Amino acid sequence: MTPIKYLTIHCAATPEGRDVKAATITQWDKDKFGQTSYHWVIELDGSMHRTLQDNQRGAHVGGNNTGNIGICYVGGVDAKMKPKDTRTPAQKATLRTLIRTYQERYPGIVIRGHRDWPKVQKACPSFDVAAWIKEGMPA
Numbered sequence: 001m002t003p004i005k006y007l008t009i010h011c012a013a014t015p016e017g018r019d020v021k022a023a024t025i026t027q028w029d030k031d032k033f034g035q036t037s038y039h040w041v042i043e044l045d046g047s048m049h050r051t052l053q054d055n056q057r058g059a060h061v062g063g064n065n066t067g068n069i070g071i072c073y074v075g076g077v078d079a080k081m082k083p084k085d086t087r088t089p090a091q092k093a094t095l096r097t098l099i100r101t102y103q104e105r106y107p108g109i110v111i112r113g114h115r116d117w118p119k120v121q122k123a124c125p126s127f128d129v130a131a132w133i134k135e136g137m138p139a
């Protein structure tokens with residue numbers, strides 16, 4: 001089994017407040033990429049939905065999906081589709097729980113935002129992951 005080394009945070013790039021479900025995001029990815037992209041999707045109400053097992057390869061960072069867990073929160077853009085940290089307090093709390101779980105399960109795991117990977121020209125996940133973790137992952 002491939003060791004898990006990375007955890008990458010994404011946003012769904014859906015407008016603030018639009019209650020898109022995990023099943024819908026998974027269907028979009030299947031239609032677009034032929035497979036499920038993420039391991040977890042966090043809906044607006046903070047509920048987390050497992051969409052891939054950890055030992056299944058995702059499709060969420062170009063060329064860097066081996067041993068890389070993908071977590072996607074619903075939202076990430078404003079009404080005009082401009083990047084915005086739209087995470088609800090419930091989504092932040094769930095993201096914190098998931099990050100802590102992976103840190104315990106895979107010591108030394110590297111956690112970053114999609115945009116923190118080299119050569120990525122995206123705003124995803126619309127917030128500074130390293131800064132948020134440093135602040136203690138407040139909701």
Ligand SMILES: [Zn+2]
Binds near residue numbers: 011114
């Ligand atoms: Zn992304």
